[in-house]
Amino acid sequence: MKKLFAATVVMANCFFGSAQSSDIKKPECIAPAKPGGGFDLTCRVAQGGIGDQFGNPMQVTFMPGGIGAVAITLFNTTRTDDPNAIVAFSSGSLLNIATGKYGEWTENDVRFLATVGADFGAVIVRSDSEFKTLDDLMNKVKADESSLAIGAGGSVGSQDWMKAALLLKSVERDPRKMIYVAYDGGGDALTGLLGGSIDVYTGDIGEMTAHLDTGELRVLAVMSPDRLPEPFADIPTTKELGYDAEWTIMRGFYMGKNVSDDAYEAWAAAFKEAYGTEEFAKIQHDKGLLPLNIAGKDLDENVKERIKKLRAIAKEAGLIE
Structure with a gap:
């Protein structure tokens, strides 16, 4: 019986290990604005979609200032390695990074984690x-x-x-x-x-x-990368028509650049697990978001490439030097 119990514990640890980390004790989502806006919505999707995968309910904290500038500064000064916190971002945040509105902080100063829809x-x-x-x-x-x-x-x-x-x-x-x-x-x-x-x-x-x-x-x-579901399924994409003009209004999260790989991967795994559930799909739909489920390294690379493109366009248009 003792051997059976021990084996059960090992199996349980293996099953839950992909979505948990011993470093994550108090999961927190930072909405870098006042309550009620898009960043609040983004955090609420995560709060409901991930639930208590880390053993405790997720707290939502509001941090207004500079449409994200205060938050990104905090996570590049005193909370660079905080394993508990994720910060909401949108495509507007990416545009602010590309045009230098966050001062010295760039896309290389955070780790983009996961999306919750678009x-x-x-x-x-x-x-x-x-x-x-x-x-x-x-x-x-x-x-x-x-x-x-x-x-x-x-x-x-x-x-x-x-x-x-x-x-x-x-x-x-x-x-x-x-x-x-x-x-x-x-x-x-x-x-x-x-x-x-x-x-x-x-x-x-x-x-x-x-x-x-x-x-x-x-x-x-x-301006989506692929055809969208109903009621938009009959509308062609700019890409399929031969025009390189994609615009995804992305909603997601980043973490501090010095957060451990263990914590980062645990958060990414939690989102990937949530993506496969009907509950998460319903929350997306109820919040008016279309499916866009990307997490971990794939998202980090996607976002950084997107910001490079935005920066080049802004420069050519005379918005930045």
Whole structure:
């Protein structure tokens, strides 16, 4: 009986070892903003999706300041090796890194850990637009970058501006020459599109759900790496149409750059295990996120390559030196 008990303990340790680490005692998710925003949402997905895989419930801590600047500074000064804490980031955070808005801290000063879902950019026109396909639109752009008005809910250098800039770069045209109209938000940009103030809206596919059946808008392409599930399955991607203009609005987490490999891999394993559950998929859906499940080294490499590309575009557009 003693041998059987010992064998059972060993098997249990092997089973749970991939998602646990002796270093992780008090799992904590840092939302680098005030409660209620996207970073809060990101932490809540992790809090509900991972549950108590580390033996204790996950705590959510809010750390507003500089849209993530305060948090990344803390995790490069006093908490560089904290095994308990993960910090929420978004594509906006990556853009801030690329354009130097976090000061001296770069993508090499953190370890990107895992995603909890995503939204994706979309190229949207009115249903009565002369542009029936993305090729129609891009042929117009190739002929003259300033021949149409592109608008979105963000200023020059924002995520939405970057989507338009990527489209122009994909056909070797200068983003500085495009006519870009900045709105206060996506709702205002859609109003501008429907009213004829702009020709194209570079928005998010997630916000199109309520508009697909109205007959007022046409989504020419989604800026995702692969086709999305219903209700977007019939919409082609920019990639499959031959344009290198992907924009993933990623939500995920990073850890301090000096965290142990043991703790990092344990967190990554916890997310990978959660990805395979119906519970996690439901939380993603309920929070308005589309599936994007990447963890560990694959994500770290993906994000760092993404930031390099953003930095190059920002430099060419004159946003940074």
